[in-house]
Amino acid sequence: MKFTGTEHYVATEELQIAVNAAIHLKKPLLVKGEPGTGKTLLAHEIARALGKPIITWHIKSTTLAQQGLYEYDAVSRLRDSQLGNDQVENIAHYIKKGKLWEAFQAEASVILLIDEIDKADIEFPNDLLLELDKMEFFVYELGQTIRATHRPIVIITSNNEKDLPDAFLRRCLFHYIRFPDKATMQSIVDVHFPNIETELVGQAMRLFYELREVRGVKKKPSTSELIDWLKLLLFEKLQATDLSAINLEASLPPHLGALIKNEQDIELLRALLTRDRRY
Numbered sequence: 170m171k172f173t174g175t176e177h178y179v180a181t182e183e184l185q186i187a188v189n190a191a192i193h194l195k196k197p198l199l200v201k202g203e204p205g206t207g208k209t210l211l212a213h214e215i216a217r218a219l220g221k222p223i224i225t226w227h228i229k230s231t232t233l234a235q236q237g238l239y240e241y242d243a244v245s246r247l248r249d250s251q252l253g254n255d256q257v258e259n260i261a262h263y264i265k266k267g268k269l270w271e272a273f274q275a276e277a278s279v280i281l282l283i284d285e286i287d288k289a290d291i292e293f294p295n296d297l298l299l300e301l302d303k304m305e306f307f308v309y310e311l312g313q314t315i316r317a318t319h320r321p322i323v324i325i326t327s328n329n330e331k332d333l334p335d336a337f338l339r340r341c342l343f344h345y346i347r348f349p350d351k352a353t354m355q356s357i358v359d360v361h362f363p364n365i366e367t368e369l370v371g372q373a374m375r376l377f378y379e380l381r382e383v384r385g386v387k388k389k390p391s392t393s394e395l396i397d398w399l400k401l402l403l404f405e406k407l408q409a410t411d412l413s414a415i416n417l418e419a420s421l422p423p424h425l426g427a428l429i430k431n432e433q434d435i436e437l438l439r440a441l442l443t444r445d446r447r448y
Contacts, residue, residue, distance in 0.1 A: 170219055178207065178214035179356045187344035188215060194342065197283075197301055197323035202346030204328055205391025211346075212282035212324040221322070223280040226268035228288050234296030237267040237283075238306050238315075260310050269300060270315055278319040287327040294337035302340055349392060351378065361396050365403070372412035373399055376422045380429070383417070385437050390428040398427040418442070 172188040174180035180188070188211075191198035200208045216223035226237055242263045250257045266274075272281040286294060300306045304317035325341065327333065349357060351374060358370055377398070381389045390398075401424045402412075415422055421438060422428065429435050 172215050172218050175214045175218050177217070177360060178210060179353065179360055180211075180214075181353065184211070184344060184346065187342060191324075191342045192322055195320055197325050197341045199286075199325045199327060199333075199338070199341040199343045200346060201327045201329050201343070203348055203389070203391055205393040206346045206348060207392060208326040208328075208346060209282070209284055212280055212284075212326075215322065215324065216280040219280075219322075221278060221280050222275065223282060224268050224272045224275070224321070225282045225284060227284045228286050228293070230288050230290075232289050232293070234289075234293050235267075237269045237297065238300065239267050239270055239308060240265045241310050264308070264310060269297075269306070272321040273304065273315055273317040275319060275321070279321050281321040281323045283323065283325045285328060286325050287330045287333065291331060291334070295334050298336060298340065354392065354395070357392060358395070358399065362399060362403070365399070366409060368409035369402065369407075369412070370399070372409045373402060376412060376415060376417070377428065379417050380422075380438075383438065383441070386429075386434045388429070388431040388434055394428050394430070398422075398424060401427055 170192065171185075172180070172192070173185055187198060187200075200211060202208050212225070213223055215221075241260075242265065246257055246260075246263045256262045268281065268283075272279050301323060304320055305314055307314050354374060355370070358365070358374075362370070373395070377390060377395050380386070405423070407423065412422070417438075419442070421442065425435065425438075429438070
């Protein structure tokens with residue numbers, strides 16, 4: 170059972186090694202990288218390649234580790250007891266299974282994606298140490314230990330918004346998805362646009378990488394934004410010649426809003442144009 174990428178996802182050799190090592194060692198794989206480099210998509214493509222279901226736990230700033238295990242709705246039980254509901258004696262009726270519980274009790278091994286773990290409180294990763302290490306947790310209300318029937322393949326993503334605890338990092342394998350070089354990016358584009366004109370892609374990638382190299386740009390355009398931009402170029406039926414005439418020192422690319430998502434960065438690019446025209 171090896172991951173080598175899919176027809177929809179170009180995985181570098183380094184990434185393939187990291188994924189397969191995590192599967193072999195039965196350890197969570199922590200994946201970092203710039204936004205838009207395919208961290209979340211990776212988990213879905215591993216599921217596709219290995220023919221496994223995927224369970225996704227999207228993390229927010231308010232997410233608690235306990236929610237991944239289960240939640241006990243004591244308020245509903247109290248209300249039902251006041252109303253004389255027969256269900257009140259069945260505590261299990263008031264327990265909502267979390268994503269880890271679902272993954273642990275799945276009929277076969279699944280891919281468990283814990284997406285953007287760095288959005289949560291700093292203690293969030295530490296609160297999951299035992300559960301991810303031992304693949305079990307205790308439900309106090311039921312007096313029952315939930316153990317993984319089949320160990321899930323755990324993929325954890327982070328946008329590096331905050332440092333993760335050392336104790337958590339020791340339990341994970343780690344891979345940083347580097348921003349694709351031009352050759353890798355060409356392979357990614359070919360996957361999404363197998364019949365696109367070569368010269369159009371060449372000119373689009375020239376402008377794309379030039380935008381990424383502009384000094385002072387805070388939110389550099391990512392892979393997903395290049396794909397969206399190419400879709401717009403094709404929709405507008407723009408030609409390679411339309412792009413070859415564009416020089417960032419004199420003009421900006423069409424549909425700039427598909428590439429640059431920050432008003433300060435757009436103003437910076439416009440200011441650079443104004444400055445260059447003065448000279």
